[in-house]
Amino acid sequence: MKLAWLVVIVGVGCSKKEQAKVDPAPVTTGSGSAQVAKPPAPVQSPAIPALAGGGERAFVTSKTGLVKVSTEGATQVVAPGEVEWCSTDARAKVVWFATKDGLHAFDLEDRRVHPIIKGSLEDITPIVNWGKEQVGGEDPVAFQAGVELAMTGTPTLARKLGCDGDAAAYCFGEDLKTPVPDLEETLKRVDALTLADAAYIVGLAKRGATGSLWSPPPVPPKAPKAPKVPKAQCSEEPGDCGELTALPGSSLWLVTTANSRGDFYSETRELYDPATGEFVRFTGTALERAKTSLGEGPDWQDLRISPTGTLAYQGAVFTPTKVVHGAPLDDGNSSCGWATGGWRIAGIREKAPAAP
Secondary structure (H helix, E strand, C coil): CCEECCEECCCCCCCCCCCCCCCCCCCEECCHHHCEECCCCCCCCCCCCCCCCCCCEEEEEECCEEEEEECCCCEEEEEECCCCEEEEECCCCEEEEEECCEEEEEECCCCCEEEEEECCCCCEEEEEECCCCEECCCCCCCCCEEEEEECCCCCEEEEEECCCHHHHHHHECCCCCCECHHHHHHHHHHHHCEECCHHHHHHHHHHCCCCCCCCCCCCCCCCCCCCCCCHHHECCCHHHCCCEEECCCCCCEEEEEEEEECCCEEEEEEEEECCCCEEEEECCCCEEEECCCCCCCCCCCCCEECCCCCEEECCEEECCCCEEECCCCCCCCCEEEECCECEEECCCCCCCCCCC
């Protein structure tokens, strides 16, 4: 039996009667005709009130927007509107989230939303790169064009190409090097993106210069006896059926129960409770237990686990015994992670993360 441990450790005019109020003249740099006006600082958004009560705080997305969820069950909309991507960042102490008009950061210290990247991110994957750690774009097969915000040194933006492995056939021409026209146009839009508030991002980079995105990994637990899984369910890699993946801080494990290959390699992992010998089927709004494998379902890529072992996945928050905050799976929701760090489960196609 193979024990897997796949956790990434990894914001003029006037009148004679009354002098009209006018905006101050823009500050310029340079000299003569080459003077360039500095853009005004973004208008600061109001602070979001603190969520009442105790418990750990998860961040998820729903139809209402970016939502903070307490493990005691309380919720709070932090940013209304459609959110296309999100991830917590325990280094910068923000929650990054993308909307139709760019990338933003909800600051966990001043509780304000700050603009980060200006421009449409349609078909563009945000990546926040801390050097040996990153959030966004973890699976290079799952995206084509990305914009990478480098948080080491002076924050900069750069295009990032995914299209790894099986995805290359959808990205390039017959030479497997030249991007197809649609991808080339998207990459040009990446190059046109700009930073919204460089001074604020510099401050975040200094804030997160040390530390880690994730909590220190606990000592891997002793692997339990693997459940019986029919090898026929793993048509591509029969030997992987029954493989265990530990979930840090949780009494549950992930068990590989199926794999196959179509356009891409896919794999199913199911929740398993070794104390009862039961598979735990999670619907997003309820927990069901059974002695037999379902043999189909999610890979649990991007499952977020709090430092105390509470789980967040596709907009829902739950423990091994109850659903704290429900959200139907495959309903377009996502889980950004936990304010206090925790861990993220890597996907089956992700490259092994570098040590922090």
